Amino acid sequence: MIVADKKPIEEIIEYLKGKQNILILGCNECVTVCEAGGKKEVGVLASALRMYFQNQGEDVKIDEVTLERQCDHEYLEEIRDRVDQYDAVVSLACGVGVQFMAEKYHSTHIYPGVNTCFLGATEERGLWTERCQACGQCILATTGGICPVSRCAKRLLNGPCGGSTTGKCEVKKGDEEIDCGWQLIVDRLQALDRLDEYETLCPVKDWSTDRAGGPRKVIREDLKQ
Amino acid sequence: MTDVKTPSKLEKILAAGHLAVTSECGPPRGSDPEVITKKAEMIKDHVDAINITDNQTSVTRMCSLASCIHLKQMGLEPVLQMVTRDRNRIALQSDILGAASFDIYNILCLSGDHQSFGDCPQGQNVHDIDSMQLIQTVRHMRDEGKFLGGDDIKRPPQMFVGAAANPFADPFEIRVPRLAKKIAAGVEFIQTQCIYNLDKFEKWMELARDRGLHEKVYILAGLTPLKSAGMAKYMKNRVPGMDVPDDVVKRMADTPKEKQSEEGIKICIESILRLKEVQGVAGFHIMAIEWEEKVPGIVEETGLYPRPTLE
Amino acid sequence: MRLQYPTNIKVVRVPCTGKVDVLYILHSFEKGADGVYLVGCLEGGCHYNSGNLKARKRVEQARKILDTIGIGGERVRMYNLSSSDGPLFAKYATEMDEKIREMGPNPIKLAKKKKAA
Ligand code: SF4
Numbered sequence: 001m002i003v004a005d006k007k008p009i010e011e012i013i014e015y016l017k018g019k020q021n022i023l024i025l026g027c028n029e030c031v032t033v034c035e036a037g038g039k040k041e042v043g044v045l046a047s048a049l050r051m052y053f054q055n056q057g058e059d060v061k062i063d064e065v066t067l068e069r070q071c072d073h074e075y076l077e078e079i080r081d082r083v084d085q086y087d088a089v090v091s092l093a094c095g096v097g098v099q100f101m102a103e104k105y106h107s108t109h110i111y112p113g114v115n116t117c118f119l120g121a122t123e124e125r126g127l128w129t130e131r132c133q134a135c136g137q138c139i140l141a142t143t144g145g146i147c148p149v150s151r152c153a154k155r156l157l158n159g160p161c162g163g164s165t166t167g168k169c170e171v172k173k174g175d176e177e178i179d180c181g182w183q184l185i186v187d188r189l190q191a192l193d194r195l196d197e198y199e200t201l202c203p204v205k206d207w208s209t210d211r212a213g214g215p216r217k218v219i220r221e222d223l224k225q
Numbered sequence: 226m227t228d229v230k231t232p233s234k235l236e237k238i239l240a241a242g243h244l245a246v247t248s249e250c251g252p253p254r255g256s257d258p259e260v261i262t263k264k265a266e267m268i269k270d271h272v273d274a275i276n277i278t279d280n281q282t283s284v285t286r287m288c289s290l291a292s293c294i295h296l297k298q299m300g301l302e303p304v305l306q307m308v309t310r311d312r313n314r315i316a317l318q319s320d321i322l323g324a325a326s327f328d329i330y331n332i333l334c335l336s337g338d339h340q341s342f343g344d345c346p347q348g349q350n351v352h353d354i355d356s357m358q359l360i361q362t363v364r365h366m367r368d369e370g371k372f373l374g375g376d377d378i379k380r381p382p383q384m385f386v387g388a389a390a391n392p393f394a395d396p397f398e399i400r401v402p403r404l405a406k407k408i409a410a411g412v413e414f415i416q417t418q419c420i421y422n423l424d425k426f427e428k429w430m431e432l433a434r435d436r437g438l439h440e441k442v443y444i445l446a447g448l449t450p451l452k453s454a455g456m457a458k459y460m461k462n463r464v465p466g467m468d469v470p471d472d473v474v475k476r477m478a479d480t481p482k483e484k485q486s487e488e489g490i491k492i493c494i495e496s497i498l499r500l501k502e503v504q505g506v507a508g509f510h511i512m513a514i515e516w517e518e519k520v521p522g523i524v525e526e527t528g529l530y531p532r533p534t535l536e
Numbered sequence: 537m538r539l540q541y542p543t544n545i546k547v548v549r550v551p552c553t554g555k556v557d558v559l560y561i562l563h564s565f566e567k568g569a570d571g572v573y574l575v576g577c578l579e580g581g582c583h584y585n586s587g588n589l590k591a592r593k594r595v596e597q598a599r600k601i602l603d604t605i606g607i608g609g610e611r612v613r614m615y616n617l618s619s620s621d622g623p624l625f626a627k628y629a630t631e632m633d634e635k636i637r638e639m640g641p642n643p644i645k646l647a648k649k650k651k652a653a
């Protein structure tokens with residue numbers, strides 16, 4: 001799923017200064033699972049903002065809506081009849097939802113309420129970790145199912161580098177150690193009795209399907225109507 | 226392994242069966258060329274080639290290529306270090322051609338430390354290709370005379386291609402396979418990570434010999450003399466992929482402070498003398514970090530001086 | 537035993553403090569509460585294992601938000617006591633009452649009044 005994290009309320013308040021009618025718009029998908037932009041987080045943010053503005057002596061109306069998805073025309077249509085009454089919408093969906101909102105409702109001011117972080121998994125409640133960078137040409141078949149593009153700090157295709165120490169990457173996140181992606185790959189190949197494959201050179205990668213190639217598209221003629 | 230493929234002096238010395246000696250100079254954090262030329266002056270008669278580091282530990286410095294050109298203009302033999310962290314395949318190939326235009330004949334292909342260690346931790350990294358693929362790229366440009374894109378290169382680079390190897394990094398199971406992989410990619414010489422754990426290095430060499438790898442690549446053992454007990458501890462605990470055994474740390478710590486640097490040099494000399502006897506060690510890479518003046522003494526004390534001259 | 541505690545405190549019973557969501561706390565302030573405190577079982581003594589620990593985290597979360605928006609995080613507190621400890625219950629109530637009096641009323645109410653005037 002897409003993992004996002006809440007933006008600081010101060011930042012959101014900054015966007016909203018001077019607005020009178022605000023909609024906080026949540027999304028029921030990924031951001032609900034990672035507890036950044038679901039119905040509950042919409043409620044918390046809305047309540048905090050209401051109190052903030054009241055305390056400032058300002059009359060600001062703050063409504064709450066959580067859609068099934070914000071990355072689909074169909075669900076976004078649900079607010080068409082009311083969206084015009086707002087002079088600002090704070091979307092707690094991922095960056096995709098925010099943009100889809102902006103594309104669909106041209107004259108509405110739309111602000112992001114979360115920082116969209118990565119494609120990842122829930123390891124446990126309160127801990128999400130990255131798994132994929134959507135490079136567009138998956139090479140997991142050769143790496144025992146562990147992705148060096150997203151899990152090696154240098155996205156080495158023929159790792160590890162010399163900095164891998166007792167299973168940990170040379171890079172730390174603050175004080176937190178992170179696993180060396182290549183140690184994971186080697187361990188996995190070994191468990192699968194495929195360590196001999198380690199010596200096969202991974203050729204220079206075609207990154208044109210990655211971010212480098214510009215905005216990407218998937219076109220499926222068989223599905224188009 | 227004896228047929229020489231490039232005009233590299235380093236390659237010729239190795240091919241002739243001599244133990245080669247290389248050292249390195251770190252470029253300054255400024256534009257004064259004298260920093261490089263002075264360091265080079267100190268060591269030039271005692272080494273066969275001088276590596277110029279490429280923004281080592283991700284701290285922004287004068288570029289490796291320009292520094293190599295300064296050495297070349299002094300009539301010395303530079304080894305151009307190149308990391309894949311900061312340049313994409315266009316820039317890498319372009320810099321290789323630039324270096325070749327100054328007849329720089331040696332290159333060391335590296336991935337580079339992560340930028341979080343340096344002065345621009347908020348920067349992007351590139352890693353369009355990795356060090357293994359950079360080896361392939363240089364060999365492709367040299368041997369096929371072609372760019373990665375397939376077009377012909379007019380006057381292709383003539384470079385002796387090297388890489389680093391860390392006999393101590395984890396996971397241990399793949400330390401030797403990784404060397405084999407670099408050889409398969411086309412590497413011709415290796416400069417290892419600093420060796421303090423001689424037993425472990427000898428074990429690694431033995432495993433490499435078992436696969437005949439020492440006959441396919443020249444392995445230069447890397448050494449960095451310790452300046453103090455503090456440095457030994459720092460290397461042990463803080464530098465990723467470094468293996469400093471407890472007895473080395475203890476030996477430094479047990480030495481009175483004013484004698485520690487001397488002891489560090491002694492350890493370095495003893496290590497070289499021992500490693501000279503290890504089959505498959507083709508030479509030494511002495512990385513005296515900001516301590517270049519000590520290199521001549523180490524080379525002389527270990528019987529590696531005078532350096533061979535080529536006819 | 538009848539113990540005295542400040543009469544301005546409205547007790548809301550919940551089966552376990554773990555039931556108290558951060559939204560309940562925020563909504564109380566929106567509706568004009570001057571302070572909110574949770575009284576949970578002793579740490580380690582939760583019938584549902586960790587209800588009171590979760591509650592503590594939510595108190596922390598609510599405090600942070602209230603600080604950010606200028607209401608004052610100190611207005612929310614978490615107390616733990618054993619269910620038979622009536623005197624301590626009364627003591628905490630008094631303590632909370634004093635603390636909130638010191639801080640004054642919920643600034644939202646003041647702001648509203650000022651506006652109306
Ligand atoms: S190889 Fe590419 S597509 Fe596959 S998991 Fe990694 S980033 Fe995602």
Ligand code: SF4
Pocket residue numbers: 151152153154155156159160161162163164165168169170171179180181182183
């Ligand atoms: S230590 Fe491992 S994960 Fe980190 S950069 Fe090196 S190879 Fe990649």
